[in-house]
Amino acid sequence: MGTFHGLEMAKRTLFAQQSALHTTGHNIANANTDGYSRQRVNFSTTSPYPSGALNRPDISGQLGTGVQVDAIERIRDKFLDKQFRAENSRSSYWEARSDTLSRMEELLNEPSDGGLSKTFDAFWESLQDLASNPESDAERSVVVERGKAVTDTLNYLSETLQSIQTEIKSEIKADVDDANSLLRQINRMNEQIKQIEPHGDVANDLYDKRDELIDELSEIVNIDVEYHKVDEGASDLADGVVSIELINKEGEPLGIDLIDHEETYADDYFDDFITVNMAEDGYTVESLSFKSTDDDVLAHSFADESIGSLTGFIESYGYTDEDGDVFGEYPQMLDQLDELAYAFAEEFNDVHQEGFDLNGEEGGDFFAIEDKEGAAENISIHNDILNDPSKIAASTKDPSDDVSFSGNGKNALRLSDVLDDEIEELKNTSVRNYFSSMVSDLGVQAQEANRMNENTSILRSQVDDRRMSVSGVSLDEEMSNMIKFQHAYNAVARNMTTIDEMLDKIINGMGLVGR
Secondary structure (H helix, E strand, C coil): CCCCHHHHHHHHHHHHHHHHHHHHHHHHHCCCCCCCCCEEEEEEECCCECCCCCCCCCCCCCECCCEEEEEEEECCCHHHHHHHHHHHHHHHHHHHHHHHHHHHHHHHCCCCCCCHHHHHHHHHHHHHHHHHCCCCHHHHHHHHHHHHHHHHHHHHHHHHHHHHHHHHHHHHHHHHHHHHHHHHHHHHHHHHHHHHHHHCCCCHHHHHHHHHHHHHHHHHCCEEEEEECCCCCCCCCCCCEEEEEEECCCCCEEEEEEECCCCCCCHHHHCCCEEEEECCCCCCEEEEEECCCCCCEEHHHHHHHCCCHHHHHHHHHCEECCCCCEECHHHHHHHHHHHHHHHHHHHHHHHHHCCECCCCCECCCCEECCCCCCHHHHCEECHHHHHCHHHCCCECCCCCCCCCCCCCCHHHHHHHHCCCCCEHHHCCECHHHHHHHHHHHHHHHHHHHHHHHHHHHHHHHHHHHHHHHHHCCCHHHHHHHHHHHHHHHHHHHHHHHHHHHHHHHHHHHCCCCCC
């Protein structure tokens, strides 16, 4: 043991405690930083003196040489990360479903004074009033205006549904663009980590940033993440590089790699890595394309098997299967509105044509409508009725009256019955009941989505709280550590002063006898 052994040991201790204080300061500085994981310094004793050997000095035992910093470790639980990402995908899926269905509910606005049901009721009342007074111009004008309110409401509902659907389409594209960008950034992190870890260093802050990006990706699609060691020379505390693949709702792989740790990717590889392919109608998703596989992932398979906000938006927006059949809440609601508008208009026109107008002439079409597809968007009052309300066929003509015709209002009653008559095209139910069924089905779906959104959000928060209890920074704990390391630093500084005084006595106070 050398004379300056004590100074060397004190110096090592000062540096070690100083590193611990710096790490504590780093934790405190990032207490409110999203995605940050607290770090701690791992101490270990340095090799004692002398080392074991046959020619070792003849002393009773080994002497300690101080402390060293083995590593600065990031505190993270990968099991909780995996659990959080699964809940994050599930919660984001139901959040997207709840949002899109709530928008549809707000649009239909049932029951309310401005909804389609009340508009139908007002039209029915006007027909009842016309039946009581078929020769009144005022009553006929009211029927036209109330009928126009029905067509305008159907037009508005259809056009607004399509407008919301277009917004959802933009959200799908935004999700895809975000996923491509996140994959590009995660790949960059992988490449940086590949350069750092073989030298034995641990890239704690890079790991945090990468994990934060992976968490964001798990909102969009359901993923499985695996960590792989970069090199044999890497530290045991190193996380390594990640590989990411898509998984289904049960956590089983779908055979689609998003990032393969064995591959080296250029940045532009992730340009349009995921691509949304729209069907010819432009209002449904046909498939998704991934650069890592030659096969298109059919939208219906993706929607049935996966979770995440992308799936939630696709299910609401609409998608087609291999047979061309369309699924999704918005296409279904648009189709039902078209069926309702077309069946109602056709039935109403049929009854209207059987009656006679104020001039004793046979009735024509009351509603102008052509095809079932787009019926709700295009339905309107026929121009003949708009221009001349006297052409409303409110009466059934008396065959014995060959001289004059005053009208009897019986056909107006038949027209009012159309709202409650069973119509074959509406699955043998009435217009009122068919629309009521549409609203009820939507209410059930929206209620389930809202309930699941709330439940999964709670589960995600619980898992995140458990994760933060492990990885988050506790200011109270850091303050305690800071005091602990400060006291250790002060104590070893005092120890160094004592050793310095001893050396001063040896150097300056010895060998003075006889001078």
